[in-house]
Amino acid sequence: MAQLALRRKAMFSAAHAYWFPDRSDEENRALFGKWASKWGHGHNYDVELTVVGELDESTGMVVNITDVDKALKRAIMPLRDKHLTYEVPHFATHPPTTENIVLFLADAFVREFVDPAARLTKITVWETPTLSATLDFQESDTMVALTRSIDFAAAHRLHAPGLSESENLAIFGKCNNPKGHGHNYGVEITVIGEPDPATGMIVDLLALDAVLEREIMVRYDHKHLNDDTEDFREANPTSENLTLAIWRHLENKIPAPARLQKVVVRETDRNFFEYTGL
Numbered sequence: 001m002a003q004l005a006l007r008r009k010a011m012f013s014a015a016h017a018y019w020f021p022d023r024s025d026e027e028n029r030a031l032f033g034k035w036a037s038k039w040g041h042g043h044n045y046d047v048e049l050t051v052v053g054e055l056d057e058s059t060g061m062v063v064n065i066t067d068v069d070k071a072l073k074r075a076i077m078p079l080r081d082k083h084l085t086y087e088v089p090h091f092a093t094h095p096p097t098t099e100n101i102v103l104f105l106a107d108a109f110v111r112e113f114v115d116p117a118a119r120l121t122k123i124t125v126w127e128t129p130t131l132s133a134t135l136d137f138q139e140s141d142t143m144v145a146l147t148r149s150i151d152f153a154a155a156h157r158l159h160a161p162g163l164s165e166s167e168n169l170a171i172f173g174k175c176n177n178p179k180g181h182g183h184n185y186g187v188e189i190t191v192i193g194e195p196d197p198a199t200g201m202i203v204d205l206l207a208l209d210a211v212l213e214r215e216i217m218v219r220y221d222h223k224h225l226n227d228d229t230e231d232f233r234e235a236n237p238t239s240e241n242l243t244l245a246i247w248r249h250l251e252n253k254i255p256a257p258a259r260l261q262k263v264v265v266r267e268t269d270r271n272f273f274e275y276t277g278l
């Protein structure tokens with residue numbers, strides 16, 4: 001029998017605060033730093049889940065999508081249009097970070113979804129289009145992956161120094177244009193770890209953003225990769241080499257105990273490059 005995966009999306013709006021209602025102002029400020037605020041702010045959260053099962057030959061389906069929707073709706077219901085910190089008891093003791101929200105929704109969905117033939121394998125929650133948390137049961141049921149997206153604008157010329165002018169022109173064509181051309185590069189950085197029980201975060205996001213600013217933005221944004229960066233004085237600035245260079249710059253700088261899991265570089269909307277350290 002064939003095994004297939006079904007992905008379903010949903011969204012909800014909610015407010016949250018990085019603040020423990022039962023702790024002092026001072027304790028909260030020590031824990032949450034710049035994020036500490038007892039009033040909070042809000043987001044439109046997007047949710048995507050993946051359910052895997054065997055194809056039922058009589059219905060032609062893996063799972064009845066109305067059962068997925070029913071369970072997903074019930075899982076989200078306690079959060080929808082609420083203030084998570086003050087109105088959802090779970091989050092009074094587990095800060096409503098994206099990491100803790102994805103764990104909450106996974107747990108609630110699994111309890112609501114009773115189908116012996118299919119199972120939840122992955123769930124992602126986007127807090128904003130540039131920050132998401134994923135629980136992938138095929139990797140772990142306690143480790144959460146956090147993905148931050150950034151983008152920068154840069155010029156490059158595809159030119160391999162070890163090859164002749166005519167070989168370069170034959171391989172890279174118009175991308176070998178002597179003065180170069182440019183892209184809006186998108187970079188997705190995924191780090192993985194277990195949420196800290198006190199802060200609900202797998203990594204200090206401000207510290208991670210500071211690393212990304214220093215290691216990626218300062219280095220590449222509004223630069224000519226060949227002429228204006230150390231990385232590509234000798235190496236050809238293909239997106240493969242750029243993906244590897246970004247991995248190497250970040251690998252040992254992710255605030256512990258989180259670790260780098262994946263780097264994705266989008267050169268245009270039609271080509272993506274991924275590296276996971278292998």
Ligand SMILES: [Zn+2]
Nearest residue numbers: 016041042043
């Ligand atoms: Zn927020």
Ligand SMILES: [Zn+2]
Nearest residue numbers: 156175182183
């Ligand atoms: Zn290019």
